[in-house]
Every structure is written in structure tokens, then in C-alpha cells.
Amino acid sequence: MMAPERPGPEDKPGVALVQSGGAVTIPVIPVFSLPNTLMQLKEGDGASNVPTVMEGENPERLRVEDDDLTSLTWLQDKNLLKGMNLRAAVGEHQLSPTSDFVDDSASELADSTCSSGHSPSPAPPSVATSSPNKQKHPQHMPYDPLVHVNSKPPYSFSCLIFMAIEDSPQRALPVKEIYAWILEHFPYFKNAPTGWKNSVRHNLSLNKCFRKVEKAPNLGKGSLWMVDPLYRPNLMQALQKAPFHPYTTLDRVSMVTNRVQVNSPLGAVGHSEFVVIKSSSRLPNPDLFPYLSRRLAASGVEGLRSRDVAADSDTTTTDDADSLDDVDAAAAMLALKHGPRMLTPKKVDWDERPQGNDGVGQACLLDIRNPRKKTRASKNTQDTGRKEKMIPVITTSPSEDHTYSAGPTIAAAQGIAHPALPSSSPEEAFEEGSESDDSFQAMYHYKSMEDMEDTHAKQISSLPPSDSEEQRKIAEGADALLNLAGISTRKRTQCVALHPPVPGKRMTTRGRRKTPYRPRLLRSIRPNIKKKPEVIHQQNQKPQTLINNNSSSNNNNIVMTPGNNVKLLRTSPRSSLFGNTNEYEFNHNTAVEKTKR
DNA sequence: TGAAAGCTAAACATAT
DNA sequence: AATATGTTTAGCTTTC
Incomplete structure (x- = not known):
């Protein structure tokens, strides 16, 4: 079964070449999409024949239709690539000028060309469609999921799911839509065995x-x-570690292709040049990943520069306000819990901000890696020997990234002290700087914290003393929300013990088998111990239940309202006797007890 | 070499 | 009843 109809790639062109005034100007093309561009260059560099892609056109379709395009061997002949500083672009691989990069890339490009319809003699469909390469994409090649359709994406399923969800407007997707997203953005799976859905x-x-x-x-x-x-920071970290995540690929080099005076009135044809510039873009292609790129930018992945870039980006500016709506509920609840003090970490300009004063997320920025157990990211960045030698690591162990078994990095998310962290509380996290690297200071902050700093927190802080009871209620509600979400609001001494297993998420039994194999026949007769569903059905099904507490002693329900606000329906055991429910509704502007009934 | 991470397959249950 | 969705177990490969 194919994906349901949904906006296709034509709505989100990966590469848009804009034709203007007879000359073709080519915008900055991230390495992530580089092969797309390369595919559009004609053998022999006949510039007059260089196809142009009008904005909005589907590059995928063009790849299919431009059958007159040939392979990129001319690139090797011209030795253009060799002159580039591709070392950074290829991630962790050290490439000597005489490395086998060209050869490998040639084969890979040939594969890409073939698979994407650029070859003048495309491979038979049986080859192209029924035999996807189950091997992962070679690490020394920039990866374009729309081009390397025969290479298994170098992302784990958790990363793919994460990207899919993050790239959705509501940050929530049904399984079917996750399938569809993956199929759309990673066509490899169109021809992959159906087991991937499993x-x-x-x-x-x-x-x-x-x-x-x-x-x-x-x-x-x-x-x-x-x-x-x-676990969102964990997933982001895992995504960063992925060898060809746009962070780690685009981060290194962005490629600007300046095709000089192509089809110009001056007739200066037959000359193309590639100019490689360094760019700090850490974001996915906003055309391919509109929400994802924005949200990752809003999450501070790219840091200061991303904000600047975003401000200059059409894609981001148009929806910049929308991104402000992406309030991290946990951060919001923490802010509510801890009040304005939590929310106002020395309001300073980003450029002037002291290192380490990054609020809740700041603890995430500290490099607390175990020097003995290097992460791949650290190894990679050491190899590159670039300034970005310190990729922010949220967890000390890869097992805490996004795996089945690891405990949550609540300490990091909360600013709760890690043994290696200088601060032991969120408050202290604000009060103390850190020795973090420059590249750290803007990363992984919660944008929502900033938003609330300007609106939400001010409202709270402006409450007169007579409203302290109200504020206490809000804090209590936020506390309940946090606890329900598995976030402890207790002090550090309790935080470790307060990491409960995620309901419904088993602790791992992966790896080598620790228990004898139990035949299916035996397992089939075991009693049904299926857990109770985590979610509850609201009487009014309009809001979506985010979190509920199955405990009978706590009648808290967290729902997401249609307006993407977080609503807490709290019925205390005593008040429930009278049918009273306090309803708190939180959004990024307000935290008020909305109704009582 | 062991452990962890990730992938795949499969059985089974439940919901639609 | 068929299909989609969700859960769980198991074994494998790869990486560290």
C-alpha cells in the first residue's frame, strides 16, 4: 500500500534554481541536496544545455524527465571536486587529496544517477526498484535521500520517526502518516521490504x-x-550523531554553485564553477523539512547563526510567528513551577550572553562525556579537527541518547545536577556560568523559555501578592503536570530515584539474549498481561489526552486543546466528591485557572 | 570479547 | 473477516 495522497515533493522542492534575467543564478545549495544539483549538469559542461529548474518545480520529476543528462564523470575529468575542501563535508572521514574519494563518489554518483533517472541508459526497473541496496549510504558521500534511493538511509528508525514527527505541524502523527513521511522523504523505503513498517x-x-x-x-x-x-534533546543528539544528518553534513560545507553567465546575453557559456564556502548551517533543508528545520532552529540547534539565517530565510520568516507557538510543554511547566525566577535568566542579548546562562537547557550543553568512552560525534569531530570539535552532548553515554533502556536525562533537561555539572538546580544553572565552548552557548536552549520570558513569565511575575494563592495553584498544577510527565520537580538528591520507567516502555532486553529462548508455543499460552492503555478517553473527545495518571489517587488529566494549549484537568480527591474540577489551561502566553466547575 | 545499539522477523492482541 | 495498529520476544549484525 502506498502512502495516502499528501502534498508531494513538488510542494517542497529540494533545489530551486531561479532563472532571472537570462542568467541562471543558483542559490546556496546545501550539501544535503548537492547531488540533485550535480545531476543537473550536463556532460561536457555545455552550459547552454544546463537545465534550469524553475522555482516550485519538482526536482524529483526533473530527475526523471531529464533523460538527456549524463553521468558526472566529467566532474572527475575536470577535477573540480578534488580542489574542494570536501574534508569537512564528508564528516568524520579524513580524506587526503589523493584519497579514494573520487573513485568512490564516482561509483556512488553513478548509482545515484542511475537510480534517479539521470542516466542516459537508466538501469532496468528491476534493478532500480526491486533491489534497494540494503547497505547504508557510504559515509564519505553527501547523502540526499531523494537521490540515493537505493541506499539505506544512514539514520536509525528512531531518528526517522523523530524527524517525521518534528516535521509535522502538530508534532504528532499517526503511524500511517509516519509511514507516509518516511516514504516521501526517503524513497528508499518505497522499494524496501515491508518489514520496515514493522x-x-x-x-x-x-x-x-x-x-x-x-x-x-x-x-x-x-x-x-x-x-x-x-527525550527530545536525546533524539536531537542522536540525530546529530547520525553521519549524514544535515547537522553534521551541512554544517561542514555548503556549496554555492555559481554558473557564470549561463545563457547570458554576453554569450559566456561553457563555464561553470563551483565555489565552496563554509557555512554554519546546521539545519535541514527547509524545503524538504519545513517544520523540522524551523523547529530545530527554534530549539537552538544552530545557535545564533541559525537565528540569523532563519531571519533571512523566506521559509522561516514566513512562519516565524508560527514557530513561536512551538512551546515545549515540559519547559513551560517547569517555568510555571519555578516561576519568574526560573524564567528570567539575566535577560541579555544573545551575542552578549554569558556562557552557560541558558536556562533549563543549559545543562545539556555541558560536555560531560566520559573521556574514556568517546562518542562517535566526538571522535568524528576530532577527526575533522575543526573548531566545532565539541558537539554538544547531552548525555554521557550513547545509551542515554534515545534508546529503549536508558533512563531519561531529566537531570540535564531540568538543570538538575549531574555529578559533572556545576549546578545543582535550575536556579543555580542560571546563576552560574560554564566553561562551555562558544558553539555551545546558543544550543539547546528552549525557545519557549525565551517566549515565556517575554510574556508568560511577565504575567506571572506581575501578579500582586494577593494572587499568591493563585500562583500557588498554578505552580501546583504545573507540578502535577511535570510529575505526570515523568519530570521530577524535586531536588537533585531525589532525581535519580525518581526516574520511573516509562509506562509502557519496557526496559531493554536487547542485545545478547539473557534468557533462554522461549518457543512461541509456550509464549502463546501465557496469560495476557497486556498493560492497560496509557491514554484515557475524555468524555469530550475534542481535546487529545497527552498524559494521564492511572493512579486512582491523582485525578490529573492533561489534554491538548485544539489551539495547541496544554490543559490540565485536575480533580483533587476531596473536591472530586463534589464533582469539582479545576481546569488550568496553559499556552505560551497565559497560565490561568480558566474555569472551575 | 562482551556489551550496547539497532535492525529484522515474527507471534500475538486489539482496534477499526 | 480483513486490515491496521500496537506489543512483545528473539536473534542477528555492527560498533565500541
Whole structure:
């Protein structure tokens, strides 16, 4: 079964070449999409024949239709690539000028060309469609999922799911839409065996990073899946570690192709040149990943520069306000809990901000890696020997990235002290600087914290003393929300013990088998110990239940309202006797007890 | 070499 | 009943 109809790639062209005034100007093309561009260059460099892609056109379709395009061997002949500083672009691989990069890339490009329809003699369909290369994409090649359709994406399923969810408007997707997203953005899976869907479901169920959310029954089968806010930094970290994530690839080099005076009135044809410039873009292609790129930018992945870039980007500026709506619920609740003090970490300009005063997320920035157990990211960056030698590592162990078994890095998310962290509380995290690298200071801050700093927190802080009871209620509600979300609001001494296993997420049994194999026949007769569903059905199905507490002693329900606000329905055991429910509704501007009934 | 991470397959249950 | 979705177990490969 193919994906349901949805906006296709034509709505989000990966590469748009803009023709203007007879000359073809080529915008900055990230390495992520580089092969797309390369594919459009004609053998022999006949510039007059260089196809142009009008904005909005589907590059995928063009790849298919431009059958007159030939391979890129001319690139090797011209030795253009060799002159580039591709060392950084290829991630962790040290490439000597005489490395086998060209050869390998040639074969890979040939594969790409063939698979994407650029070859003048495309491979038979049986080869191109029924035999996807199950091997992962070679690490020394920039990866374009729309081009390297025969290479298995170098991302784990959890990363793919994460990207899919993050790239959705509501940050929540049903399984079916996750399938569709993956199929759209990674056509490899169109020809992959159907087992990948099983893997997706398996990952959703087992991976602690993903949480099931109830949705209205009339919206089809199944539930919505969201990224657990607690683990979002972990996933982002995992994504950064992925060898060809746009962070790590685009980060190194962006390629600007300046085709000089192509089809110009001056007739200066037959000359193309590639100019490689360094860029700090750490974001995915906003055309391919509109929401994802924006949200990662909003999450501070790219840091200061990303903000600047975003401000200059058409894609981001148009929806900049929208991105402000992406309030991290956990951060919001923490802010509510801890009040304005938590929310106002020395308001300073980003450029002037002291290192380390990054609020809740700041603890995430500290490089607390175990020097003995280097992460791949650290190894990679050491290899590159570039300034970005310190990729922010949120967790000390890869096992805490986004895996099934690791405990959440709540300490990091909360600013709760890690043994290696200088601060032991969120407050201290604000009060103390860190020795973090420059590249750290803007990363992984919660944009929502800033937003609330300007609006939400000010409202709270402006409450007169007579409203302290109200504020206490809000804090209490936020506390409940946090606790329900698995975020401890206790002090550090308790935080470790307060990491409960994520309900419904088993602790790992992966790796080598620790228990004897139990035949299916025996397992089939075991009693049904299926856990109770995590989500509850609201009487009014309009809001989506985010979190609920199955405990009978706590009648808290967290729902997401249609306006993407977080609503807490709290019925204390005593008040429930009288049918009273306090309803708190939180958004990025307000935190008020909305109704009582 | 062992452990961890990730992938795949499969059985089974439940929901639509 | 068929299909989609969700859960769980198991075994494998790869990487560290």
C-alpha cells in the first residue's frame, strides 16, 4: 500500500534554481541536496544545455524527465571536486587529496544517477526498484535521500520517526502518516521490504522517546505518536550523531554553485564553477523539512547563526510567528513551577550572553562525556579537527541518547545536577556560568523559555501578592503536570530515584539474549498481561489526552486543546466528591485557572 | 570479547 | 473477516 495522497515533493522542492534575467543564478545549495544539483549538469559542461529548474518545480520529476543528462564523470575529468575542501563535508572521514574519494563518489554518483533517472541508459526497473541496496549510504558521500534511493538511509528508525514527527505541524502523527513521511522523504523505503513498517511500529512501541497520544475516534485507526519532550534533546543528539544528518553534513560545507553567465546575453557559456564556502548551517533543508528545520532552529540547534539565517530565510520568516507557538510543554511547566525566577535568566542579548546562562537547557550543553568512552560525534569531530570539535552532548553515554533502556536525562533537561555539572538546580544553572565552548552557548536552549520570558513569565511575575494563592495553584498544577510527565520537580538528591520507567516502555532486553529462548508455543499460552492503555478517553473527545495518571489517587488529566494549549484537568480527591474540577489551561502566553466547575 | 545499539522477523492482541 | 495498529520476544549484525 502506498502512502495516502499528501502534498508531494513538488510542494517542497529540494533545489530551486531561479532563472532571472537570462542568467541562471543558483542559490546556496546545501550539501544535503548537492547531488540533485550535480545531476543537473550536463556532460561536457555545455552550459547552454544546463537545465534550469524553475522555482516550485519538482526536482524529483526533473530527475526523471531529464533523460538527456549524463553521468558526472566529467566532474572527475575536470577535477573540480578534488580542489574542494570536501574534508569537512564528508564528516568524520579524513580524506587526503589523493584519497579514494573520487573513485568512490564516482561509483556512488553513478548509482545515484542511475537510480534517479539521470542516466542516459537508466538501469532496468528491476534493478532500480526491486533491489534497494540494503547497505547504508557510504559515509564519505553527501547523502540526499531523494537521490540515493537505493541506499539505506544512514539514520536509525528512531531518528526517522523523530524527524517525521518534528516535521509535522502538530508534532504528532499517526503511524500511517509516519509511514507516509518516511516514504516521501526517503524513497528508499518505497522499494524496501515491508518489514520496515514493522520496524517503525516496533520502534514506536519500544522506544521510550515516543509516546502514544489519544486521538479522536473518528480520525481513523490507531493513536497519535509524539516525541516525549523529555527525550527530545536525546533524539536531537542522536540525530546529530547520525553521519549524514544535515547537522553534521551541512554544517561542514555548503556549496554555492555559481554558473557564470549561463545563457547570458554576453554569450559566456561553457563555464561553470563551483565555489565552496563554509557555512554554519546546521539545519535541514527547509524545503524538504519545513517544520523540522524551523523547529530545530527554534530549539537552538544552530545557535545564533541559525537565528540569523532563519531571519533571512523566506521559509522561516514566513512562519516565524508560527514557530513561536512551538512551546515545549515540559519547559513551560517547569517555568510555571519555578516561576519568574526560573524564567528570567539575566535577560541579555544573545551575542552578549554569558556562557552557560541558558536556562533549563543549559545543562545539556555541558560536555560531560566520559573521556574514556568517546562518542562517535566526538571522535568524528576530532577527526575533522575543526573548531566545532565539541558537539554538544547531552548525555554521557550513547545509551542515554534515545534508546529503549536508558533512563531519561531529566537531570540535564531540568538543570538538575549531574555529578559533572556545576549546578545543582535550575536556579543555580542560571546563576552560574560554564566553561562551555562558544558553539555551545546558543544550543539547546528552549525557545519557549525565551517566549515565556517575554510574556508568560511577565504575567506571572506581575501578579500582586494577593494572587499568591493563585500562583500557588498554578505552580501546583504545573507540578502535577511535570510529575505526570515523568519530570521530577524535586531536588537533585531525589532525581535519580525518581526516574520511573516509562509506562509502557519496557526496559531493554536487547542485545545478547539473557534468557533462554522461549518457543512461541509456550509464549502463546501465557496469560495476557497486556498493560492497560496509557491514554484515557475524555468524555469530550475534542481535546487529545497527552498524559494521564492511572493512579486512582491523582485525578490529573492533561489534554491538548485544539489551539495547541496544554490543559490540565485536575480533580483533587476531596473536591472530586463534589464533582469539582479545576481546569488550568496553559499556552505560551497565559497560565490561568480558566474555569472551575 | 562482551556489551550496547539497532535492525529484522515474527507471534500475538486489539482496534477499526 | 480483513486490515491496521500496537506489543512483545528473539536473534542477528555492527560498533565500541
